[in-house]
Amino acid sequence: MNRRPWLVGITGASGTPYAASVLRGLIDAGEPVDVMVSQAARLTLLDETGHSVRDRHWREDLSGWLERDVADVRYWPVGDLAAGPSSGSYRTRGMIIVPATTATVAAVATGVTHNLVQRAADVTLKEGRKLVVVLRETPLRVSTLDNLRTLAAEGAVIMPASPAFYAGARDVAALVDFMAGRVLDQCDVDHDLYLRWTGTLGAARSGVEWGVRVE
């Protein structure tokens, strides 16, 4: 069976751990994934995690960063505008941009695209497929708000990287996983990245370890 992949575009906003958590969640759920990494994202990735993603060594680089088997991952160099995701005839389930920069948001909103992440997102929208945009920036210019509004009006799901604190997170990794879990919820991908709200105030803090209910 030829399963359609999720496209994941990583751009040069702070927050590359969100990308790692989303990718691990997709891989752990058995979802095929196509990965694209912008040039600026290579800088943020190196700065925030110490990891590199090189076009020629992407397999070992991604598996080292994600600590996962990347057999079901396909990688496209961001400068390869002839890559599969640059065409609407390349079938995908949709695309997640995580983290998303204001620059990439502007490019996709205006349709003036300069790299494969931007083009693939443009294609995702024109084909009416799911586009999830995990923006990381603060504060926001009016132009960015306008661009986000444009994307939302075209059906994109705008998810500012703003994790919630109600799920009892005890460390930053848990907050990152919460955000990634909310992204995967939008994609209808099963995961156990965070503890869901049960309707009981304080439940996550009393007698519940992160992701594991303590009897």
Ligand SMILES: Cc1cc2nc3c(=O)[nH]c(=O)nc-3n(C[C@H](O)[C@H](O)[C@H](O)COP(=O)(O)O)c2cc1C
């Ligand atoms: C260390 C570092 C952190 C950055 N953080 C952000 C950020 O949080 N949000 C953002 O929109 N841009 C951020 N930028 C700026 C973008 O990387 C820059 O606008 C770049 O041109 C975006 O290109 P891309 O969208 O193709 O990745 C950051 C840049 C660096 C070097």
